[in-house]
Amino acid sequence: MKDHGTNNDAGMPTRQLVRDEITLKLRRIIEEQRGNRPVKIAAERVLAESLDVSRLSLRAAIKGLVHEGLLIQKQGSGTFIVPKTRIDAIHLFVAPDIKPKDPFYQEFFATFSHFLATQSIRLEVVTTDQTELNGAETPLILVGLAPQAIVIDLKKRYHHIVSVQSYPDSLDITQVFFDDYRIGQHAGQILQAHKHERLVHLCGPNAYPSAAERRRGFIDSLKHEGVAAEVIEGKMNWSTGYEMGDEVFSLIRGSYGATAVFAANDWMALGLLRRLTEKGVAIPDELSVIGCDDIHLATEIEPHLSTFRWDMDFLVSELFQVLNSLVYSDTHPHKRVLLPAEFIKRDSLVAHTEATDE
CATH class of the missing domain: 3.40.50.2300 (Response regulator)
Incomplete structure (x- = not known):
């Protein structure tokens, strides 16, 4: 019988008791199936039906076991049992x-x-x-x-x-x-899918492999579509992004007509957004912006920043x-x-x- 959140005689919510029971059952599954490689557990719907519990309580139990390091959730793939490690x-x-x-x-x-x-x-x-x-x-x-x-x-x-x-x-x-190459490539593909053809890439120093690979992936994604890209290189911080704002502004309002920017990280993107806002550029109406890192400030500014998350x-x-x-x-x-x-x-x-x- 699925839990409904009522109270037992001792005053403890039944929902918490059920959640604890689910956690115990999941621990047994983990102990039985855990090996040297990740093992995928059943889908949430199937698992909830087999345990005869609500999906809400099941999610809470799984979340707790993820926090303990016994389970890991992979975006688009499901939930896996973390493999045993023999390393001490x-x-x-x-x-x-x-x-x-x-x-x-x-x-x-x-x-x-x-x-x-x-x-x-x-x-x-x-x-x-x-x-x-x-x-x-x-x-x-x-x-x-x-x-x-x-x-x-x-x-x-x-x-x-x-x-x-x-x-x-x-x-x-x-x-x-x-x-990082795939991140840059994906950013270019996303901007092209959104009909942007005059792009700007704020990239980090080429000496850093992550910056170099994002730049290479971004440029490679544009080669066969006739899409233009201006590349501006600098340190990967807020101040550099802010300073780059003047050059990007000229690319927006000048003959180039830039409509979108991919910044190598969120700090560069946030510095850029501040400077462009000061200069009267409407984001995203005049310029779309993508960053990378998904720092907490990405959702504390307006508009919220599109980005890549690790x-x-x-x-x-x-x-x-x-x-x-x-x-x-x-x-x-x-x-x-x-x-x-x-x-x-x-x-x-x-x-x-x-x-x-x-």
Whole structure:
């Protein structure tokens, strides 16, 4: 009989009791089916029917188990049991280029730390100054873009290294990261689908693989359609986006007639929006804007910013799946695992015909 949220004699809501019972049943399913690879559980409708509970209570129980690190929800794919990890200790090296306020790495470290806690994995943060350091079989996670000399030194010390940053010139390092080329390509395709033909890309320094790949994917998506794009390069922060606003303004109101912008990250996009608003540009009527990162401010401005969102739980889950394969496989395969980002459409994006007809 499905729960209806009534109270029992002790005053505790029946809904909470049912939710606890569902959680217990799901834990048993997880214990029975958990292995070395993610296992997909039944669809919500099927699971609710088999347990004879409401989908609302089932969702609440699943949410709790996701928070505990036992389940992971993958956009468009379903809910999966997080695989067992045989790893009990991890070394972490953070590259010098990492900025503490970078929204991507802030979210990564929070999710990563939570996973370690749920799996009881010991963590040691290491530096190249530790001359006695000898990683042996302890796997190392490399975060950020480290100089080549540091990468070479780390490869001498560790048998197993996994990076969460693209290293195009170090294919002997296993890499798990979001597909920046696909993000840029997808942004170009989305803007073309919205009838925009005069585009601007605010890109980060070409020295950073993520910025370079987003730029390459964006430009490649336009090659066969006769769509024009102006590229403006600079630091990936609010101030640079604001400063770029004057040049973008001239591209909007001048002969080029720009109608849409893809910014390499949300901070650039937000700085741009502030400057263009000051100059009297109507967003999105005159200019559509897409960012990347889905920082919390993306929904605190008007119009809300269209952007790409990372599934950090998915990244961390894949990271440890690869680590388990590396450490306990006889073949020790090196590979690059590219993960998709989710596009979030909000008010800053409209079709060009829709904007001009208003």
